[in-house]
Amino acid sequence: MRAIVLDDDRVRLDLNRSIPVREPGEALIRVLYSGVCNTDLELVKGYMGYRGVMGHEFVGRVEEADDPGMMGKRVTGEINLPCHDCGYCQSDKGNHCPNRKVLGILGKDGAFAEYATLPVSNLHIVPDEISDKDAVFTEPLAAAFRIIEQVDINEDTTVMVMGDGKLGLLIAQAMGATGCNLTVAGRHPDRLDHLKQNGINTILVNNKDKTPETEILYDLVVEATGSKNGFNMALDLVRPEGTIALKSTVADTASIDTNRLVINEVTMIGSRCGPFTKALSAMKDGSVKTDWLVNETVPLDNGLRALELAERRDTIKILISMD
Numbered sequence: 607m608r609a610i611v612l613d614d615d616r617v618r619l620d621l622n623r624s625i626p627v628r629e630p631g632e633a634l635i636r637v638l639y640s641g642v643c644n645t646d647l648e649l650v651k652g653y654m655g656y657r658g659v660m661g662h663e664f665v666g667r668v669e670e671a672d673d674p675g676m677m678g679k680r681v682t683g684e685i686n687l688p689c690h691d692c693g694y695c696q697s698d699k700g701n702h703c704p705n706r707k708v709l710g711i712l713g714k715d716g717a718f719a720e721y722a723t724l725p726v727s728n729l730h731i732v733p734d735e736i737s738d739k740d741a742v743f744t745e746p747l748a749a750a751f752r753i754i755e756q757v758d759i760n761e762d763t764t765v766m767v768m769g770d771g772k773l774g775l776l777i778a779q780a781m782g783a784t785g786c787n788l789t790v791a792g793r794h795p796d797r798l799d800h801l802k803q804n805g806i807n808t809i810l811v812n813n814k815d816k817t818p819e820t821e822i823l824y825d826l827v828v829e830a831t832g833s834k835n836g837f838n839m840a841l842d843l844v845r846p847e848g849t850i851a852l853k854s855t856v857a858d859t860a861s862i863d864t865n866r867l868v869i870n871e872v873t874m875i876g877s878r879c880g881p882f883t884k885a886l887s888a889m890k891d892g893s894v895k896t897d898w899l900v901n902e903t904v905p906l907d908n909g910l911r912a913l914e915l916a917e918r919r920d921t922i923k924i925l926i927s928m929d
């Protein structure tokens with residue numbers, strides 16, 4: 607099969623990769639579309655030291671599984687493969703299993719390929735109302751909804767989302783669905799206009815290293831800029847006793863002024879993978895829309911081009927089509 611493979615810090619299109627063999631409990635999935643995420647771009651720069659087939663955001667059809675009821679189903683999949691044995695796994699926190707593999711990120715070949723395997727227990731059937739291309743957003747949208755599981759948010763909560771990139775725009779929409787008092791700071795007027803039309807306050811940032819000027823400090827600041835300065839800017843924007851949620855993973859991390867965390871008694875939370883069922887239902891009922899986020903769909907044969915395009919500042923989401 608064809609696959610985009612990362613080895614020795616080099617990405618290449620492999621035209622002769624073996625089709626993955628499913629382990630017990632796994633399904634073989636024929637991938638339809640994959641999405642390029644910032645994490646993929648960071649992996650290429652050396653984050654996690656990953657080697658193997660890239661890609662963790664996908665939609666596909668089950669081609670082989672033990673359960674005949676799964677055959678042919680259109681699915682997306684959770685990316686963590688826990689060991690099911692350790693203390694974390696036994697207390698239902700498999701996402702934090704120290705022995706886990708992660709699709710296309712850690713020890714498990716990913717979905718920038720014609721075929722991928724995942725445990726059937728990781729799969730979610732995509733409702734008919736959701737298009738193939740929208741379904742690719744399930745994983746990153748679930749990550750956006752994770753913050754809502756971690757922090758109490760109501761309509762009085764003032765929330766600042768920093769960043770109008772791929773993840774920032776999903777977080778903005780997930781937050782918007784809570785009815786909170788939401789502001790999004792970003793660098794792209796067209797994207798901010800789109801949010802404004804949906805009733806979200808926006809701030810245009812001209813200098814990515816300068817904290818946007820705001821009239822208030824926020825209860826919750828979500829850092830999704832992907833910039834190494836993001837955390838320190840979030841510290842400028844959060845109120846005393848407020849919360850900063852970090853969503854960016856960058857290969858190059860900045861030093862953090864921890865004194866300000868202490869003095870202002872700021873809570874800092876890391877936030878990673880989230881609930882797929884919430885993401886799917888938000889796309890199904892239309893409260894989150896993702897079609898406007900896709901700039902281009904690139905065929906797998908041209909997959910390296912997809913990574914180049916995703917790196918550009920003027921693109922939001924690049925998809926890879928496997929046909």
Ligand SMILES: [Zn+2]
Nearest residue numbers: 643645663746
């Ligand atoms: Zn991702």
Ligand SMILES: [Zn+2]
Nearest residue numbers: 689692695703
């Ligand atoms: Zn485990």
